[in-house]
Amino acid sequence: SAVISQKPSRDICQRGTSLTIQCQVDSQVTMMFWYRQQPGQSLTLIATANQGSEATYESGFVIDKFPISRPNLTFSTLTVSNMSPEDSSIYLCSAPRGVQETQYFGPGTRLLVL
Amino acid sequence: GESVGLHLPTLSVQEGDNSIINCAYSNSASDYFIWYKQESGKGPQFIIDIRSNMDKRQGQRVTVLLNKTVKHLSLQIAATQPGDSAVYFCAENKANRDDKIIFGKGTRLHILP
Structure with missing residues (x-):
């Protein structure tokens, strides 16, 4: 398994601030995905992190709110803004x-x- | 519209009994289905998958059944154990969605002592 x-x-943040979340995979992968799981609910796909190009966002999610980086084939970040x-x-x-x-x-x- | 959903939000099963968790999907273009187990405080854990060219697949204590005629997926867990208590999600991948996995709503499985 990977x-x-x-x-x-985990983190506790104040409203209006931003948080960057890092994701590291133990080997090179072509695609990485970011999901959100609100309390007591299922997982909702936010975006696909593409290496070498901009992320592809699902309906209801925008780059200004959830900027994503994918600098290489093993790493990605998701920022939750404002x-x-x-x-x-x-x-x-x-x-x-x-x-x-x-x-x-x-x-x-x-x-x-908060 | 498209949906991958589960019939029951909570399922209670006596320890040692078999459990069956059901899932309905609406998109006949889906060709790959996965069951995940999510324990409290953890990310989803892959259990078993099945492709649309199969109707049954077995793993260790788990069996997935796929009925494409009625667009129904089920997960059978044999001889349930306390460690099976978790939320179970079915998920689908549509052939044209570049590995994107779409999740259903989830069923909480509660194992009774």
Whole structure:
């Protein structure tokens, strides 16, 4: 199985500030994905982080609010900008790995915005 | 519209019994389905997957059944254990969505002692 790590594991932030979440994969992957999981709910895809090009955002998510970087094939960051309490969620990254391209997930970053 | 959803939000099963978690999907273009287990405070963990050219796949204590006629997916867990307590998500990948995985709503499985 893949090893995907995220930093920070959790944070408490003040509204109006921004937080950058890091995702590291233990080997090179073509695509990385960022998801949001609001309390008690399922995972919603935010965007696809493409290496060497801009991220591709899903409906309802915009680059100004969730800028993404993908500097190389093992690393990506997601920034939650100008945070409000509604941004309190778990943010997860994932990447397909292995012969079957199984999608593996990081442990998530638990964000609480006050 | 498109949806991958589950019929029951919570399922309670006696320890040692078998459990069945169901999932319905609406997009016949989906060709790959995955079950994930999410324990409290952790990210989703891959359990088992199945492609649309199959109707059954077995793993260790788990079986996934796919009925394309009625667009139904199920996860069977044999001889449930306390460690099986978690939220289970079905997810789908559409052939034209570049590995994007779309999640269903989730079912919380509670194992009774």
